[in-house]
Amino acid sequence: MTGFRDFLTRFRPVATPGRASPPAGIPADRTAALRAELGPPLALLxxxxxxARDLRRQAAVAAAARRSEAENKAAEILAQARLQAHRTRERAAEETARASEREAAEMxxxxxxxxTAVREAARTRTSDLADRAxxxxxxxxAADRLPSPTPEAES
Structure with missing residues (x-):
């Protein structure tokens, strides 16, 4: 829509008064000219x-699908890692238990x-100690059978 100023410019004299000239014609409609000139390129835009909007929408859908796939893969990797960690802990506990059992058996x-050495030493010493006892x-x-000395004899 044209403004009031554009409306008034239509009635401005086209040329200075003077000799007769070919008919002046209708004033130019610049808005229509601009529309005619810029319409096709703007339609292309x-x-x-x-x-571009469709491409962005498709990219967002593809990104969401990839993100979902990556989250699923990460959850799967995490579950496998937890399972492997559990197995590793069990294996380490078994190895520690076996090592402890071996050490206990050695002790x-x-x-x-x-x-056995103490019993053998006791067995060999027992007869000597018994003989001495x-x-x-x-x-x-024998000392008790002997007459005890009298107190008079001692003085």
Whole structure:
């Protein structure tokens, strides 16, 4: 829509008064001329804008699909990692238990060897100690049979 100023410019004199000239004609409608000149390129731009909008929409859909696929893959990788970590922990616990059992068996075998050595030492020493104990007891018994010294004899 043209403004009031554009409306008034239509009635402005086209030429200075003077000799007669060919008929002046209708004033030019610049808005229509601009519309006629810029209409086809702007229509092409509208088509390009529509194509760009469609392309952005398709890209957003593709990005959402890729994001969803990546999230699913990440969840799968995480689940596998957790399972593998659980298996690794179980394996480590089993290895530790086996090592502890081996160490306990070695300690038990060592204790058995030491106990056997102590029993053998006791067995070999027992007869000597028993003989010495019997000798001491017999000596004590013999000392009790002897007449005890009288207090008068001691003074």
């Amino acid at each position: 509208e088509d390009a804008e529509t194509a 038990l075998a060592d204790a058995d060897r030491k106990a 019997v000798a001491l007891v017999l000596a004590d018994i």
